[in-house]
Amino acid sequence: MGQFLARSLTSFCLWFAACLLTTSLFVSSAFAQTGSEGLSPTLSAIKKAHAVRLGYRESSPPFSFLDQAGRPIGYSLELCEAIVEEIGIEVDDPNLRIDYVKVTSDDRIEAVLQNKIDLECGSTTANAERGKRVAFSPLMFVAGTKLMVPKASNVRSLTDLKGKTIVVTKGTTNEQAIQAADKKLLLGLNIVTAPDHEQSFQMVNDGKADAFATDDILLYGLIARHKAQEYFRVVGDYLSYDPYGIMFRKGEPQLAAVVERAFRKLGSNRDLIPLYNKWFTARLPTGERLNVPISLQLEEAFKAMDDSPGANN
Structure with a gap:
């Protein structure tokens, strides 16, 4: 890295x-x-x-x-x-x-x-x-691609999501980064898309996805906007720049x-x-x-x- x-x-x-x-x-x-x-x-x-x-x-x-x-x-x-x-x-x-x-x-x-x-x-x-x-x-x-996960989750990096569901916002470079990492690391991710960052955030909030991948600053912004610092955290190495x-x-x-x-x-x-x-x-x-x-x-x-x-x- x-x-x-x-x-x-x-x-x-x-x-x-x-x-x-x-x-x-x-x-x-x-x-x-x-x-x-x-x-x-x-x-x-x-x-x-x-x-x-x-x-x-x-x-x-x-x-x-x-x-x-x-x-x-x-x-x-x-x-x-x-x-x-x-x-x-x-x-x-x-x-x-x-x-x-x-x-x-x-x-x-x-x-x-x-x-x-x-x-x-x-x-x-x-x-x-x-x-x-x-x-x-x-x-x-x-910025760079990172992961937002529930605080109760054991996920610390992308490899911890093997076989799990990760949401990305459609049309972003983050979507490309996750697809490339999934292929390289053979994680078998279930990659789903949402039309905008708010919907992606809500999918994790509603338990429909295990993680949301986008630029770290946007994750911090969404967590702050929803006053959800007690419930979500940003983890992992940068997956893109x-x-x-x-x-x-x-x-x-x-x-x-x-x-x-x-x-x-x-x-x-x-x-x-x-x-x-x-x-x-x-x-x-x-x-x-x-x-x-x-x-x-x-x-x-x-x-x-x-x-x-x-x-x-």
């Missing part, structure tokens, strides 16, 4: 470096591809509608979830709101409306591809396979440049770490507290986005 984490960290560093290089190239080429021709397709549609459509998740705390009044809130949505401000500057419309569109793990990529949303503001892993179809913002979080990003349409360098610029402004203003702390260490608007301090990798990634003079001195 130590070798896996080392390889994962190397992959993370390569992915992040490639992400910065790619977005920098987008910035350089954006003006060449638009210029006198006007705005890119997405930005043109936003300007015409005076609105940006944000895809949100109902049960991915603290990234994207609903408050007590049923309104979408979360870390990812605040990042998207900063991007919306930058879009307003780009299209010369500072009063853009935000339209919230519900998406799930299974339909979020198609929602981007089919032009149903402009930005996906959830808890989406940015990997090479998905990068062939959609574009991603710079890194906003790093998942860098998160805001998702948007591929092939629009002007839009990519706007997203990149929004992140760099947040970095230059030193807003990224306080924003992280607001959602991961402070008490959430819904009352719970996750107490998940920022990782060294993510803190360094945020500092790398600070392009103000003297930032690296």
